[in-house]
Amino acid sequence: MDIPYIPHTLKDQQQMLAEIGVKSIEELITVPEEIRLSSPLKLPSAISEMELTREVKKLSSQNASTEEYTSFPGGGIYDHFIPAVVEHLASRSELYTAYTPYQAEASQGTLQAIYEYQTLICNLFQMDVSNASMYDGASSLAEAALMAHRLRKGEKILVAKTLHPEYYQVLYTYTKPSGIKLIQIPYTSEGTCDLTWLEEKMDEKVTGVIIQNPNFFGYLEHNSEIEKIVHKFGSLYIVSSDPISLGLLSSPGEYNADIAVAEGQPLGSPSCLGGECLGIFTTRKEFLRKMPGRIVGETEDKEGKRGFVLILQTREQHIRREGATSNICTNQSLNALKACIYLSCIGEEGLKKIALLCLKNSHYLKEKIEGLPGYSSPFSAPFFKEFVIKTPISPEKINQKLLEAKILGGLDLGRFYPELKNHFLLCATEKRTEKELDKLISLLGEINE
Amino acid sequence: MDIPYIPHTLKDQQQMLAEIGVKSIEELITVPEEIRLSSPLKLPSAISEMELTREVKKLSSQNASTEEYTSFPGGGIYDHFIPAVVEHLASRSELYTAYTPYQAEASQGTLQAIYEYQTLICNLFQMDVSNASMYDGASSLAEAALMAHRLRKGEKILVAKTLHPEYYQVLYTYTKPSGIKLIQIPYTSEGTCDLTWLEEKMDEKVTGVIIQNPNFFGYLEHNSEIEKIVHKFGSLYIVSSDPISLGLLSSPGEYNADIAVAEGQPLGSPSCLGGECLGIFTTRKEFLRKMPGRIVGETEDKEGKRGFVLILQTREQHIRREGATSNICTNQSLNALKACIYLSCIGEEGLKKIALLCLKNSHYLKEKIEGLPGYSSPFSAPFFKEFVIKTPISPEKINQKLLEAKILGGLDLGRFYPELKNHFLLCATEKRTEKELDKLISLLGEINE
Amino acid sequence: MSEALIFEKSKPGRKAVSLPAIDLGEEEIKKFIPSHYLRKTGLGLPQVSEPDLVRHFTRLSQKNMSIDTNFYPLGSCTMKYNPKINETLANLPHLCQLHPYQPLSTIQGILHILYETSRMLEEISGMDKVSLQPAAGAHGELTSMLMIRACFEDKKEKRDKILIPDSAHGTNPASSSLAGFKVVKIKSNPEGEVDLNSLSKNMNEEVACIMLTVPNTLGLFERNILDIAEIVHSKGGFVYLDGANLNALMGITKPGDFGADIMHFNLHKTFSTPHGGGGPGSGPVGVREKLVPYLPLPTIEKKEDTYYLNYQRPKSIGKVRSFYGNVKVVIKAYCYLRILGKEGLREVSENAILSANYIRKKLEDCYPSPYKGVCMHECVLSGESKREKGVRTLDIAKRLLDFGIHPPTIYFPLIVEEALMIEPCETESKETLDTFINALLQIAKEIEENSSLVREAPHNTPVLRVDEVKANRNPRVKWQRDK
Amino acid sequence: MSEALIFEKSKPGRKAVSLPAIDLGEEEIKKFIPSHYLRKTGLGLPQVSEPDLVRHFTRLSQKNMSIDTNFYPLGSCTMKYNPKINETLANLPHLCQLHPYQPLSTIQGILHILYETSRMLEEISGMDKVSLQPAAGAHGELTSMLMIRACFEDKKEKRDKILIPDSAHGTNPASSSLAGFKVVKIKSNPEGEVDLNSLSKNMNEEVACIMLTVPNTLGLFERNILDIAEIVHSKGGFVYLDGANLNALMGITKPGDFGADIMHFNLHKTFSTPHGGGGPGSGPVGVREKLVPYLPLPTIEKKEDTYYLNYQRPKSIGKVRSFYGNVKVVIKAYCYLRILGKEGLREVSENAILSANYIRKKLEDCYPSPYKGVCMHECVLSGESKREKGVRTLDIAKRLLDFGIHPPTIYFPLIVEEALMIEPCETESKETLDTFINALLQIAKEIEENSSLVREAPHNTPVLRVDEVKANRNPRVKWQRDK
Ligand SMILES: Cc1ncc(COP(=O)(O)O)c(C=O)c1O
Numbered sequence A, B: 001m002d003i004p005y006i007p008h009t010l011k012d013q014q015q016m017l018a019e020i021g022v023k024s025i026e027e028l029i030t031v032p033e034e035i036r037l038s039s040p041l042k043l044p045s046a047i048s049e050m051e052l053t054r055e056v057k058k059l060s061s062q063n064a065s066t067e068e069y070t071s072f073p074g075g076g077i078y079d080h081f082i083p084a085v086v087e088h089l090a091s092r093s094e095l096y097t098a099y100t101p102y103q104a105e106a107s108q109g110t111l112q113a114i115y116e117y118q119t120l121i122c123n124l125f126q127m128d129v130s131n132a133s134m135y136d137g138a139s140s141l142a143e144a145a146l147m148a149h150r151l152r153k154g155e156k157i158l159v160a161k162t163l164h165p166e167y168y169q170v171l172y173t174y175t176k177p178s179g180i181k182l183i184q185i186p187y188t189s190e191g192t193c194d195l196t197w198l199e200e201k202m203d204e205k206v207t208g209v210i211i212q213n214p215n216f217f218g219y220l221e222h223n224s225e226i227e228k229i230v231h232k233f234g235s236l237y238i239v240s241s242d243p244i245s246l247g248l249l250s251s252p253g254e255y256n257a258d259i260a261v262a263e264g265q266p267l268g269s270p271s272c273l274g275g276e277c278l279g280i281f282t283t284r285k286e287f288l289r290k291m292p293g294r295i296v297g298e299t300e301d302k303e304g305k306r307g308f309v310l311i312l313q314t315r316e317q318h319i320r321r322e323g324a325t326s327n328i329c330t331n332q333s334l335n336a337l338k339a340c341i342y343l344s345c346i347g348e349e350g351l352k353k354i355a356l357l358c359l360k361n362s363h364y365l366k367e368k369i370e371g372l373p374g375y376s377s378p379f380s381a382p383f384f385k386e387f388v389i390k391t392p393i394s395p396e397k398i399n400q401k402l403l404e405a406k407i408l409g410g411l412d413l414g415r416f417y418p419e420l421k422n423h424f425l426l427c428a429t430e431k432r433t434e435k436e437l438d439k440l441i442s443l444l445g446e447i448n449e
Numbered sequence C, D: 001m002s003e004a005l006i007f008e009k010s011k012p013g014r015k016a017v018s019l020p021a022i023d024l025g026e027e028e029i030k031k032f033i034p035s036h037y038l039r040k041t042g043l044g045l046p047q048v049s050e051p052d053l054v055r056h057f058t059r060l061s062q063k064n065m066s067i068d069t070n071f072y073p074l075g076s077c078t079m080k081y082n083p084k085i086n087e088t089l090a091n092l093p094h095l096c097q098l099h100p101y102q103p104l105s106t107i108q109g110i111l112h113i114l115y116e117t118s119r120m121l122e123e124i125s126g127m128d129k130v131s132l133q134p135a136a137g138a139h140g141e142l143t144s145m146l147m148i149r150a151c152f153e154d155k156k157e158k159r160d161k162i163l164i165p166d167s168a169h170g171t172n173p174a175s176s177s178l179a180g181f182k183v184v185k186i187k188s189n190p191e192g193e194v195d196l197n198s199l200s201k202n203m204n205e206e207v208a209c210i211m212l213t214v215p216n217t218l219g220l221f222e223r224n225i226l227d228i229a230e231i232v233h234s235k236g237g238f239v240y241l242d243g244a245n246l247n248a249l250m251g252i253t254k255p256g257d258f259g260a261d262i263m264h265f266n267l268h269k270t271f272s273t274p275h276g277g278g279g280p281g282s283g284p285v286g287v288r289e290k291l292v293p294y295l296p297l298p299t300i301e302k303k304e305d306t307y308y309l310n311y312q313r314p315k316s317i318g319k320v321r322s323f324y325g326n327v328k329v330v331i332k333a334y335c336y337l338r339i340l341g342k343e344g345l346r347e348v349s350e351n352a353i354l355s356a357n358y359i360r361k362k363l364e365d366c367y368p369s370p371y372k373g374v375c376m377h378e379c380v381l382s383g384e385s386k387r388e389k390g391v392r393t394l395d396i397a398k399r400l401l402d403f404g405i406h407p408p409t410i411y412f413p414l415i416v417e418e419a420l421m422i423e424p425c426e427t428e429s430k431e432t433l434d435t436f437i438n439a440l441l442q443i444a445k446e447i448e449e450n451s452s453l454v455r456e457a458p459h460n461t462p463v464l465r466v467d468e469v470k471a472n473r474n475p476r477v478k479w480q481r482d483k
C-alpha cells in the first residue's frame, strides 16, 4: 500500500471484503481466466515524486522554451502576454477538478463562468451565440462546415488557400464521410483570396465559403466583398479569425459571417506545443439549435434567484445519440475559463492596446526586414501581426543561425506551400521588445547569403 | 486612473467627494502645508506587468539557484524536498490573503490549521505546548532566553559555542538590554560541548543553558548528560533543534528540555536566501502563560460544535502592552501553515525515511571525502546530515572551482570561527543523488592543492 | 450570496492589468490598415479592477463541488483524485512555453515524454501503436471510426454499419454517425451483457465494427468477450473498445488480449488528469498492427535517440486536429504513470473494483437494480423503487448535494430505469464511501418519512433547484445590458 | 460542515507522498548513530492519503474570510489587495531557491532587488538609509529602539524613557520595554492628537525618544507634528515614526521632512504583500544620517555595480534575526513599487483617504465617535450609542460576518470606547464601500428593531459564536487522542 493516491489500508480492504462477503479482491474480478494477465505489465518501476521531479525537469531543460528564447513563429499558436491572474484563478481547484456541470446546483461556479465566456465571445465576435468550447480552432472549423452542411445541403465548400493548412487538413478529414467536396480558393499577389476566381466559381451548390481573417499569412481578406459574393447565392459565410485581432479589426459579426470560429489559445492559454487549444464557435441566433457543443443558459432557481444551467441538451450525444449535432462530450472548458478570465482582465481598452502593440511591432519588423538586402515582401495586402518574407537562403538555415542567438525564427512556408519555398512567416506580438526586434533584424542582415 | 489596483473611476471619485461635501481630495488632506511635497517622488516610472515580468526574470537569471545548481551548504537553511501539495495548498488565497484570526468565526480555516500545526510540533518535539510561530529560529531562541530570564532571574546564560553563530549574535542583541551575561561553552575535539567545562561553570546564577542539537557543525551533543548538569542547578535547558533530525534522533522532550526552539524552514518552505523562516517555539505546560507569541485553543461554539479561537491573548502586546511576554504581532503564520501541510503530508513514516536518507547521504559523503588526500575530518562525534571537513586549500577557492561545475560548495567556517580556517561545513540532504555526491567527491579529489 | 456577473461590475476606466504604453495615433493606424478594415464599435469587454476580478472568480470557484472538496462518484467519468505534482510539472515553463513549429532539435525533451507515454499505453492495452492526437474520448472514437472506414475503403470493402450495444455511451453512436456509418443497436441480455443472439443476427459483411465498452456501462465485464470478438472477426469486422472504463482493467487484462483491434483511452479518467470543469481531456487511440497505417498525422517516432514527427504516412486518415494533441494533459498522464509504475496500476484497478463492490453491496437492497451481482469498478443501482413515493432519481441526486456529496451519474445507462451509476474510484477512503452509503440510506429513510424533503432538494446549495424548463423554453445564452 | 482534524483522518499505512526507497537497516543506523541518541517513540505525525490531505486543507481554506473573497477593512492593518503578479514573480525558482551562504557572485540578481527596494523606501520616507532586516513591524520597532539605545550609550547619555501616546498600538510599548526602556504615556488632546502640554511636561533628558504613529491610530494627521518634533529634538530625543499608516502619506509628505529620525515600514501593509493569515510580514527600518551607524547587520551595499553584504559596521546593534530579512516579502514589495512607480503611489494614498472619508461621512451620524472631522486613510467610529440597547461593538462586528464582510478592528484605539476602526484601502470599489455602509446602517436598524439578532450573531458562519471564556479557562492547545 505504497501509493499516495490510494487510501485503503490493508485493514480497510479486509473490512470491505468481509462486508462484501468475499475473501479476496481476486474473487471480485469477473474477467475470464483465459484472458487474465499472468505476468505484471512491462512498465518502468514506480518512482517517487522527488525522482519524478528531477526527471521531468531534466527533460524539460532539453527544450528551448520562450522562457529563454525570443519567439517569432506564429501560424496559429501565439506568444501573447498572459496576465498573472489568469493562472492564479484558473488554478482554483474547485474549478479545475470539477467536471461538466451536469448538476447545476453544485456547479454554479463553472456555469456562471461559461455564461460569461459565451457573452464575452459573442461580444468580441459580434455574433449572437457562442457554445462553451470545442477542441481547437481546426476542429471547430470542421464542425462549422458540418453544421453548414446540415443547414444547406449543397455539394461543395469553397475554402481559402490562405486558410491554415492544418485546418484544411482537419476539415478534409472531418468532411470526407459526408461527401462534401472541398475546393480551394487561390490567392493573389496581395496574399489574399482571389475574388475574381471566387465570383466565377460561386453557385447554388456551394454550401459555404470558408475564409480565415487575418489569413494564414497574416493578411486581411476582403471580407465585405467576399460576404456579398457568398450571400448572393445563399451560401453560408464561415470565418476563422484571430480573437486578438478583433481588438482592432472588423469583427465577423460586422462583416456578416454566418458562423465564426477561432483558435482561443491566444486568450490566456500558453503555447504548450499547440497542446492547450480552445475551439471558439459562434453563429447566428437562428442556428442555435443546430449548433454543436455545450451551451449554458440563464434561468432562475425556485425562489427566483438567478442561476445557470446547461441548456438545449437534446442536441447533444448523451440524449440525441446518433442524431446529435456533434459527438463532442469532454471539451476544453478550462481553456474557455482561461479565456473568460483573460478577456475580463484585459478588458475593453486592454485588448485594443494589445492589438495595437502587435500592429506596431509587426510593421516595424516587416519594414526593416524588407529593407535588408536579399529579403523581400511578396504580398501587398494590409496585415495584422504576421507577414511573409522571402528569404535569401532557406528558412531552415536561417532559423538554425537564429537558434544560436536564442531566437526562434519564422515558420518555413515551403512546408505547406511548395510555391513558397524560401519564404517564412514571421509574427511579432505585443511581447516583443524593440531590442528583440532589432536583434532579429540585425542577425537577418548578417545572414543574407 | 491607470492603476489596476485602484477601482475608483473619475466619476466614482466625484460622487464620493460630493457626498463628503468637498471639491477635491486635496481638501481632505490634513497634512500641514509646509511639509507637503512640492514635487513628485524621485522614483522610477510605473512599468507594466509585462515589463516587470521581463525585468524580474532577467534579474532572477543572474542568480545561481538550486534549480540548476547542486547544493551542499547547510548551516541553518536546507535544501529539503518539498512535496508539490505544500505549495498548492498554501497558495489557497483564502489562507494567504487573510490576516491574524482575530475574528474566530471568520477564520476557522486558519485557526484549525494552526491548531493542527501546534499539535504536530508538540508531537514531533515531544513538548507540551507550542505557539503559532515566531520570526525565525534565531529570534525564537532569543525569546526563549528572555522567557527563561522571566522565569528564573539569574545572571547569566551559558551558550554552546556550537550554536549557530548568527543565532548567538541575535541572542546577544536581544538579551543585551536585560543585562543577562552570555558565556560561551567551548567545544572539544568531538565537535561538541565541553562537558567538563560546563560542569565546572554551572551554578545557581545560571538562568539557562542553550544548546543546539544537532549542533551547528552537524554533530550530536551529549544531550542527556547536559540535561543532568543543567537541571541539577535548577537552570532551564533550552535547545535549538533541526526538526528533520527528529525523524530519527531523540527529541527535546525525550531529553527533558524546558524550552525547545527550531528553525522551521526545512518543513516545507523554500530556502529563499534565508528569507522564508519559521520560528518554532515549544515549552512545558507550566510555562504556557509565560510563553511569547500567539496560541490557538480548542473550544465550542454556542451550539456545542467544535471551534478554534486565539487564547491567552492577555499575554500579548495588544492587551498587556509594555507588560506583554513579547512584542510580536505579525508572525510567520503562512510558513507555519506550510509546516503543517508538510508534516501532514510527509507523515509518520515519511519523516523517518527523509531522516534516514539524510543520514545515509551525509555519511557516504563524509567517508569518501575524508579518504581523499588533503582532506580530513576534525571532529569525531556522531552526526546527522552535516559535518566538518578540513580542506587542503581555502574553502573559498574550492567553492569557486565547484561553482564552475554548477555545485554550491560548503560553508567556509573560518567566517565564524577563526580557529576553523580552511574548514568547511557540508550538508547532504535526501535530495542529493549518488551521482551528485560522486561528482562532488571526484571534483574535490581533483582540487587537493 | 449570489455573485453579480462580471459585466455588472464593469465601469468605464477601470482596468485589471497594466499594459505598456502605445503611441500609435489614428493616422498611423490607418497607414497600416485602411479604415474599412477597422472595427467600428466597442468590444463589449468589461472594465474591472484587478481586486474585483480576483474576488469575482475566487467567489465563483467556491460555488462548485469538485474533487478537491467533495466526493464526486460520477459514474463512467472516473473522477479520481488529480495529483498535484502533475499540475506542477506540466506547468514548467520549459514544457508549456513551446511553439508547435519550433525546430525538432529544440523540443526533444517534450517529445520524449509524449513518445514514452504512448509506449506505456501500448503495454497497458496490448495495442501495437498509440496516437496521442485526439483531444478527448469522443474524438478518439471519431478518429477510430475514420480509420476503420479508411481501412475498408483501402480494401475496397463497402461496410457502412456499426454495431453498438444499447447500454453504450451516447458518444459511440454519435461518433459513428459523424464518421458516416449507420448505427445498429445490439440488445443486452438479462445479465446486462451483450446478447450473443442479437449480435450474431446483426453481424454481417456490411458491418465495419462493433463498439464495445469493457467493462460495460453497467460496470460488468463482458464474460463472453472472446465469443463476441470471434463473431465479429469471423465476418471481417473490427472490435472497437471504448476505453472509458480502463480503470477496471489495468494490470489485470489487456484489451489486445481479448480481441480488441482498436480503442481509445481517456487520460482524463483512467490516468488521473483533471476534468477541468468539462475539459480538456485527451483521448489517445491505440491499434493493432493492421490498423497502424491509418493512424492520424503525425505520429511521434524515434530514430537513434532522436524523436521526430512522422508525416510520411500515405494511408493515414490525415489530421484530426491541429498540432499534436492535448500535450499538457499527456504530460500529467506521463507523471501519473511514472509515479505508479508497473506495481501501482494493478493496485489502482483492484482497489477501484473493491470500492465499487463495497458500495454495491451496502446499497443494493435499498436501491435494487435489475442487474445483480459482482461488478467491476462501478455499479449501477436504481431509484425505481422510490417512484411509488413520488420521488425520482433526480430528486435523490439533488438531495445528495445537501450532504456535501456530488451525485452519481443518473439516468444512464439507458437500459436501467432511474439509474444511479456510481463510480467511487480507488482514491476515495473507506470513510468517504461510508459517508456516501449512509447518506443514501438516510435519503431512503427520508423518502419514507418525509419525501418532500427529498423532492424539494437541494436546500443548502448556492442556488436551489434551477428551472431547466424555463431555461430551455426561451434560451438566454448571453448577458445583455437591458433585458 | 465541520472538518475533522487531520489526526482524526489518520490510519496506519496511509501515505500522502511517495519517497525514494531507503535500505538502511537497524544495524547500519547504529553504526552511524549510537542508539541512545535515537528517538525512542513514534513521531505523532498523521498518516493520510494525498487525496484526503488535499481535501482537508482545501475545505479548511473555505472556512476563512480573506481579501480574495471578502471586504476586510481591518483598521491599522491596511488589508489592501495583494497583486497576483507579485506572488508569481516572488515564487520564481531562481529567486526562491537560493542559499543564504552562496557566494555573492551567485546572488547578484536578488541583491539588486533588495538594494533597490531600500533605495525606493528611502525616497518615499525621506530617510537616509533603510535596512530590510526586521521581519515585521514590531521587530522593526524593537530594532529601532535598540539602535536608539546604542546611540545614547555611544554618546554616554543615560536615557531610559520612551514617550508613547495613549492612542498607540500595543507593539510600541511592548517593543520599548523589550529594549529595556520605561514607557511614559502621553495623553491625547480632545482632537485626538498629541497633547502638547502633556508632551512638554514629560519630555526631558531622560527621554530617549517619542514613538509616534502618523497619521495616528484615529486616522488623524498630527497637525502639530513640527512642534512635537521640535519639543523632542530640543531635549536631545529622537522622533520615532511607526510607519504602519504610511498608506496615507505616500507622495504627499515624507516622515523625514516632518522631523522623523527613525521609522519602520510595514511592507505587508503599505506595500501590498499578503498577510498570510498572520504573517510573514516585513518591517524595514529607515534612519536619518545620525543613526545610520547603528543599523543592524548586514547592510546591503553596492560598489561599482556589484552588491555585497556589509558586516564591517562596528557601531551596529548587531544581528536582529538570521540572514537578511523576509526576502520573499521584499520581492513582492519591489514588484508593487515598480508597477505603481512615482505616479502611482500618491494616487494610492489619495484614494485611500477618499474612501475612508466617504465611509466616515456616511456612517458618523449613526456610529458617532468623539473625534470628528476629516480623517486620513482610516476612520474610527464608535458603537457606544448602541450600548443602551444592550449591543456591544463586538456584537456589531459579529453581525457584519453575516453580510459577508470581515469586521473592522474593534476596541482599538483604546481611547475610543467601543471603537470601530475602519481602514477601507484604495483597492476597494465604491460599490464595495456602499455595501459595507449599508450593512452597518442595516445593523443599526436591527439594533433598534430586533437587537437579539445582532447580539446572537453570527448566524451564517462555519461556526457560531465561539466560547472564548471556556477556551481560556482550561486551555486545550493541542489535540490528543483520548480526551
Ligand atoms: C463510456 C464512455 N465512452 C465515451 C465517453 C466520451 O469521452 P469524452 O468525454 O472524453 O469525449 C465517455 C465520457 O463520459 C464515456 O463515459
Ligand SMILES: Cc1ncc(COP(=O)(O)O)c(C=O)c1O
Pocket: B328, B329, B330, D076, D077, D136, D137, D138, D139, D169, D171, D172, D213, D217, D242, D244, D245, D266, D281, D282, D283
Ligand atoms: C500602528 C501599528 N504599529 C505597529 C504594528 C505592528 O506591526 P507588525 O504586526 O508588522 O509587527 C501594527 C500592526 O498591526 C500597527 O497597526
